[in-house]
Amino acid sequence: MAESLQRISGVSIDRDGGEGQFISVRGLGPEFNAVLVNGRTMATVSGGRKFSFDTLAAELISGAEVHKTQTAKLQDGSIGATVNITTHRPLDINGFKAVVSAKGTYDDMSEETNPTFSGLISNTFDDDKFGVLASLSYSDRDLRSDEAQTAGWYGGTDLDLEGDFDDVYFPRNYDQIVKTETRERTSGTLVLQYQPNDDLLFTADALY
Numbered sequence: 532m533a534e535s536l537q538r539i540s541g542v543s544i545d546r547d548g549g550e551g552q553f554i555s556v557r558g559l560g561p562e563f564n565a566v567l568v569n570g571r572t573m574a575t576v577s578g579g580r581k582f583s584f585d586t587l588a589a590e591l592i593s594g595a596e597v598h599k600t601q602t603a604k605l606q607d608g609s610i611g612a613t614v615n616i617t618t619h620r621p622l623d624i625n626g627f628k629a630v631v632s633a634k635g636t637y638d639d640m641s642e643e644t645n646p647t648f649s650g651l652i653s654n655t656f657d658d659d660k661f662g663v664l665a666s667l668s669y670s671d672r673d674l675r676s677d678e679a680q681t682a683g684w685y686g687g688t689d690l691d692l693e694g695d696f697d698d699v700y701f702p703r704n705y706d707q708i709v710k711t712e713t714r715e716r717t718s719g720t721l722v723l724q725y726q727p728n729d730d731l732l733f734t735a736d737a738l739y
Contacts, residue, residue: 532592533584536614539597548674548712550585553577556599559611567606567615569736582614588668588718590632590649591738593619618738619651621662622724627654636672641711643673664722671715678708 533544533551545553545561553561566573566582575582598605598613605613631650638645646669653664681702722736 532587532589532595532616535589536584536595536597541599542597542612544584547585548676548714550714552583552585553581554584554614556597556612563609563611565606565609565611565613567613568738569617570606570615572606586716587616588649588670588716590651590668591618591666591718591720593617593623618720618722618736619653619664619666620722620724620734621653621655621664622659622726622732624653624662624664625655625659628652638673638675640675640677641673645670645672647671660726662722662724664724665720667717667719669717671713673711673713675709675711678706678710680706680708682706 533554536542536554537544537551541557543555544551545555554564555561556564561577561581562579564582566575566584568587573582576586577583594617596615596617598615601607601609601613629650629652632648634647635644636647637643648670649666649668651664651666653662655662681704683703684700685703686698686700717739719739720736722734724735725733
C-alpha cells in the first residue's frame with residue numbers, strides 16, 4: 532500500500548524489512564498525517580499517531596485519496612495530509628464477480644519462496660439495489676537482513692604511536708547482526724449495501 536502512495540508527488544515512505552510502512556507528505560513526518568479507512572480512523576500498531584500501512588493488504592484496497600490541503604469536509608487532526616483508503620464495494624461493481632489470485636515471492640537473502648493468496652466474491656440482487664461482497668487475503672514472508680554497526684564513536688583521543696595522532700575518533704565496537712523474521716498477514720472484508728433509491732445508500736462493512 533505504501534509503495535503505491537509514494538508514486539504521488541510529495542509522498543515519501545519509510546521501509547521496514549523491505550516493506551513500505553510509514554508515509555511522509557511534503558516533508559512532514561508520519562505522525563502529522565491522519566489516515567482513514569472508508570472515512571473512519573483506524574488503530575495503529577506503532578505506539579503513536581503513525582499509521583503502519585504494512586498492516587493493510589493491497590489486494591483488499593480499491594483506491595486511496597491523499598488530501599494535502601485541509602478542507603471543511605475532511606476530519607481534522609492532521610497538519611500534513613489526510614489519507615482516506617477505500618475498500619471494494621458491491622454496488623460499485625454491480626452483478627456477480629469472483630476473482631482469485633496466487634503468487635510466490637522469492638527472497639535472495641532468506642533463500643525462501645513464500646506464497647500470497649487473495650480472493651474476492653461479490654453479487655448484487657433486486658435490480659442492483661442490494662449487494663454483498665467478501666474478500667480475503669493471506670501472505671507469508673520470511674525475511675533476513677544483515678547489518679554492521681559501531682554503536683557510536685569514541686572521540687577526541689590523543690594517540691602516542693609512531694608520530695603524534697591528535698583528536699582521533701574510533702568506533703566503540705564492531706557488530707555484525709543477522710536478523711531473521713517471519714511475517715504472516717491474514718486480512719478480510721465483508722460489505723453489505725442497500726440503495727432503495729438515488730437519495731439513500733446504507734453501507735455496513737467489517738475489516739479484519
